[in-house]
Amino acid sequence: MKRTLAVVSAGVRLPSSTRLLADRLTGAARDELEELGSQVDIDVVEARDLAHDLVNCLMAGYPSPELRRAFDAVAGADGLIAVTPIFNASCSGLFKLFFDCIEDAALADKPVLIAATGGTGRHSLVLEHALRPMFTYLHAVAVPTAVYAATEDWGSGGGSQGPLLRRVARAARELAVGVHRSEPLTPADPYRDPVPFEQLLDGM
Template sequence: MTTLKLVAVSAGLSVPSSTRLLADRLTQSVRGGLGEQDVDVQVRVVELRELAVPIANNLVTGFPAPALAEAVESVTEADGLIAVTPVFAASYSGLFKSFFDLIEPDALTGKPVLIAATGGTARHSLVLEHALRPLFAHLRALVVPTAVYAASEDWGGTGDALTDTLPQRIERAGGELAGLMTGSVGAGVMTGAHVPAARIA
């Protein structure tokens, strides 16, 4: 059985964190999509909160601490990447951006990436298209079509199929990333295709 490397980068600041929760849900979805294709997956979660001081030190000294160097290496060597950030001032967090500033410009070229974000209200969902997607396009990564935004209200389902779409959006995005990681893009895109278009996500 083929084994692929999946890395999830979470920029959540609290414990527990809705950003980490979303990263975990997306990871499970990708793992499930790969399992359907008889592909095993090795998962690594990079918690940027734990690397905040090393990231700041690296920015001013140019020398990464061992834990930070290992985290950067895991991202650059991954077969697929999940990048999740909380929304700050209508954009990704400074911690999130500072981490990706440390990655060599060509290191993510062609790498399949799933982008996601969390925030207090659905009004910030366009941060995915206005900030995250351009960032990874600049890095020449291969970003999946479905980006996932989770507002606070998304974690408390109402039972309404037209509004409770977070699980389906996670499934669809995870399927797309799994498809890109294995080259079977069609299967990934079809996953979750029935999701109502109730929100840009």
């Protein structure tokens, strides 16, 4: 069975530790899904590349073609990995803007792995105080393990037994199980159940 994972990374610099964490999570989740017998396609959305389109969408109320493709990739995926840097004890404005602009039902019942990066471990509770409530509001199903990577986590070593990589592996496993148990998404058919022509003319 083929499954699709969408990845939203809201890093603002190059190179980006946010994208690095997103790639680690994506690779681990893909491996877990393949072990469960699924073929996996990956759609990566770099919110940084859509910054101007996101502002225009918020102001005008409709997305550009590029932003529409990103929204469709997220809405059509079987699971989502969402990673943000932490600024001033909250997720980045760019990350929030992306999910402010996406359609209300796009994440309904979708398994989501939430993750964040920051300069210090003191910001790790942002995942529980800000991100998890937001995805709950959007009717997504956030997996129990959220992953936070502070600057010191990247240099902690320990190979596959390092604390960060253990959290990555556990969260990826939870996401893979959630995706594996869910029904595959089927694109909505815009021509299904058309309104009869007579009804369209009714009252004219």
